[in-house]
Every structure is written in structure tokens, then in C-alpha cells.
Amino acid sequence: MTTVDLRGVTCPTNFVKAKLALEMVDTGEVIEFLLDDGEPVKNVPRSLKGEGHKLLGLKETDGYYVLTLEKGEE
Amino acid sequence: MSDEKKSTAVDLKNLKAGGFIKERGKDLFTVRLRVPGGRLPVGRLKKIAEVAEKYGQGMVHLSVRQSVELININFRDFDAVVAELGEGPQKVASCGARVRVPTACGGCEYNPNGLVDTQKSALEVDEKLFGTPTGHHKFKVGFAGCPFDCPKSATNDVGFQGAIWPVLSVEECIGCGLCDKSCTEDAITMGEDGKPRFIPENCLYCGDCLKVCPTEAWRAEKKGYTVRIGGKWGRRPLVGTLFAEFLPEEQVVDFIAAVLEWYKEKAEGQGRIRLGDVIRAEGADALLARLRERFPGFVVDATIPPQAIATQIGKDR
Numbered sequence: 001m002t003t004v005d006l007r008g009v010t011c012p013t014n015f016v017k018a019k020l021a022l023e024m025v026d027t028g029e030v031i032e033f034l035l036d037d038g039e040p041v042k043n044v045p046r047s048l049k050g051e052g053h054k055l056l057g058l059k060e061t062d063g064y065y066v067l068t069l070e071k072g073e074e
Numbered sequence: 075m076s077d078e079k080k081s082t083a084v085d086l087k088n089l090k091a092g093g094f095i096k097e098r099g100k101d102l103f104t105v106r107l108r109v110p111g112g113r114l115p116v117g118r119l120k121k122i123a124e125v126a127e128k129y130g131q132g133m134v135h136l137s138v139r140q141s142v143e144l145i146n147i148n149f150r151d152f153d154a155v156v157a158e159l160g161e162g163p164q165k166v167a168s169c170g171a172r173v174r175v176p177t178a179c180g181g182c183e184y185n186p187n188g189l190v191d192t193q194k195s196a197l198e199v200d201e202k203l204f205g206t207p208t209g210h211h212k213f214k215v216g217f218a219g220c221p222f223d224c225p226k227s228a229t230n231d232v233g234f235q236g237a238i239w240p241v242l243s244v245e246e247c248i249g250c251g252l253c254d255k256s257c258t259e260d261a262i263t264m265g266e267d268g269k270p271r272f273i274p275e276n277c278l279y280c281g282d283c284l285k286v287c288p289t290e291a292w293r294a295e296k297k298g299y300t301v302r303i304g305g306k307w308g309r310r311p312l313v314g315t316l317f318a319e320f321l322p323e324e325q326v327v328d329f330i331a332a333v334l335e336w337y338k339e340k341a342e343g344q345g346r347i348r349l350g351d352v353i354r355a356e357g358a359d360a361l362l363a364r365l366r367e368r369f370p371g372f373v374v375d376a377t378i379p380p381q382a383i384a385t386q387i388g389k390d391r
């Protein structure tokens with residue numbers, strides 16, 4: 001599974017980077033994003049959901065978040 | 075009177091509806107245009123630009139209520155300006171003691187925070203109520219799509235703010251905690267079972283929990299407008315207060331019409347007085363009771379009169 005580390009990347013750059021990473025994987029593939037607490041974890045999942053991807057889960061680990069997502073239709 | 079002078083006569087019907095505002099310079103006026111919700115097709119914008127170049131001095135002013143205003147227009151050109159704008163088709167707005175052009179944010183169409191279609195509401199109100207004489211003073215309506223309230227709805231005579239009431243379907247919840255994380259009002263907390271708990275008295279109806287929920291476990295049980303009445307700005311500002319909650323979008327025009335009716339009636343004989351000051355004199359309960367007859371499911375149980383803002387200048391009254 002692809003893991004994209006977006007820790008230390010601020011909004012909205014983190015979202016744009018997540019989008020670019022999603023361009024590299026196929027529809028239906030599962031991908032993980034590491035997100036900082038605060039604005040990133042509030043905004044990035046919501047924006048990715050809005051782009052038609054399926055959010056599978058979100059877990060807090062050592063002060064950051066792991067977002068698991070299935071890529072939606074292009 | 076010479077023939078030349080006769081030919082420069084202006085059609086006074088154009089002036090009667092308002093929208094022509096005297097400027098400092100001799101013979102010069104501002105022409106305020108009707109742009110409900112501040113959105114207009116670029117075709118109309120091009121026509122406005124053309125007219126501004128031809129009759130103004132190549133400048134327009136964007137008013138604080140989202141209108142485009144043509145400036146430096148000679149009153150002798152009124153008819154030509156109105157006729158050429160009409161080809162756009164662009165209409166002139168109003169001024170004076172009338173229902174003004176409603177303002178609105180982008181609403182739910184493209185703004186990620188928007189909960190309701192404010193643009194649609196603004197167009198409806200513009201179509202049905204724009205220009206209605208109040209008999210007393212100006213009457214402003216504004217639509218905000220969410221509690222961020224960029225249009226400052228409570229500074230309007232009737233201000234609308236998009237709202238949703240969230241409800242959780244536990245089976246679909248994966249317990250990720252994003253809603254708890256997103257809620258800035260402490261209206262959601264995670265329970266011992268790892269599922270969110272809703273604390274209704276803290277909720278501002280912003281819908282952030284729905285927007286962030288990965289599984290759509292949070293849904294809108296109610297959606298509509300929070301309505302605040304009696305606001306105004308200017309010399310003696312008032313903040314409008316809460317009169318209705320979750321008013322359905324399709325009842326907006328009727329609701330405003332009911333407020334207008336009460337305003338016209340209660341302000342009778344008081345001259346140039348704004349709605350907020352009438353409510354302060356009559357008591358908020360009088361208007362609340364009237365509205366409850368027509369909109370029983372949405373009018374709140376109790377409220378307070380529009381609240382004065384301390385400007386620290388002049389004498390309190």
C-alpha cells in the first residue's frame with residue numbers, strides 16, 4: 001500500500017499533494033495519508049471525500065493521523 | 075421653452091423607482107444597478123462596462139451591498155442609460171423606503187461551507203419583493219449559507235443564515251472521531267463506546283460534522299435558515315435577534331412578507347423608522363406572536379429585542 005507523508009505540510013498544499021499522489025494510483029486502490037493534527041486532519045479528509053474518494057478510516061497515532069482511503073472514479 | 079430644452083426632458087417614471095442617487099457635482103448622479111446576491115453573467119457585466127464608458131467616466135463603484143454602481147452619470151442621459159442597460163438585460167436598483175436588492179454569499183453551489191442555496195433565495199426575494207414600498211424606511215434582506223456568516227445576516231432587517239440539525243446513525247459510524255475533532259463548539263464528544271455523542275445545546279448548526287464524516291453516518295435531520303430580525307447599521311446600529319430556526323427555503327418569501335406586513339402596520343404614523351426600532355418599542359413578543367400564527371413549527375419560543383451596539387459616541391437612548 002502507498003503511504004504519503006503529509007506531516008509538516010500546511011493547508012491547502014497538503015490537499016494538492018494528496019491529489020497529485022492519487023493521480024499515480026488506480027481507481028479502487030487503497031492509499032494512506034499521514035496528516036498533522038489541527039487544520040490538516042479537519043480539512044484534508046473532507047476535501048478528499050468531496051472529490052469522490054471513499055474514506056475507509058482514520059486513526060490517531062503518536063500525535064498524528066493515518067487516513068486510509070480508496071481511490072474513487074477518475 | 076426652446077425645442078432643445080424639451081428634448082432633454084427625463085422620463086420621471088425611471089426616477090420614481092429609485093436607484094438614482096445625487097452626486098456632489100452639478101447634474102451628476104450615481105446609478106445603482108440591480109445585482110441580487112452579487113452574481114451576474116459576464117454578458118451583463120460587459121454591457122455595464124460599455125454603458126459606463128459611454129455615459130460615465132469609465133469607472134464603476136462596487137457597493138458594499140454587492141451592487142455595481144455607475145458613477146458620474148449626467149441626469150440628461152438617464153433614459154439612454156436605462157434603455158442601453160436594458161439590452162443587457164440589466165435593471166436599475168432602488169433606494170429610499172423600499173425593499174432593497176437582497177445580498178447573498180456563494181451558498182452551497184460551490185462554497186464547501188454552504189448549507190443552503192442562498193443565491194436561489196436571493197433571486198426569489200428579488201423577483202417577488204424587490205422595490206416594495208414600506209411606507210417608513212429601507213428594508214434589507216441578506217442570505218448567509220452557513221454560520222460563518224460572511225454576509226453578516228444579523229445586520230439586515232431580516233437576515234437568513236443556513237443551518238442544519240445533525241443526527242447520527244450509529245450503525246454507519248466507524249468511530250474515527252473526525253466529527254469530534256472538527257466540532258469547534260464542543261457539541262460532539264466521544265463516548266466510552268468509541269462513538270460520538272451529540273450535545274445539542276452547544277450546536278450552532280454549521281454542519282461540519284456531516285461534511286467531515288467519512289461514512290455519512292451524520293445526516294441532516296432538519297435544514298433551512300436561522301432567521302434574525304431587526305438588524306441595521308449606520309448611526310445607531312442594532313444586531314438582529316433570533317425569531318425562527320430551520321425555516322425551509324421555500325417559505326422565505328412568505329416569511330419576509332409577513333414581517334413586512336407587521337412592520338407597515340406597527341410603524342404607522344411614526345415616519346422614517348427602521349424595523350428594529352419598531353420591535354424595540356413594541357416588544358419582540360408582539361412580532362414573535364404574529365409570526366408564530368403563520369410559521370408555527372419554526373418560530374422560536376422566546377427571544378430578545380434587537381440589541382443596540384455601543385458606539386461610544388453621542389447620547390444613549
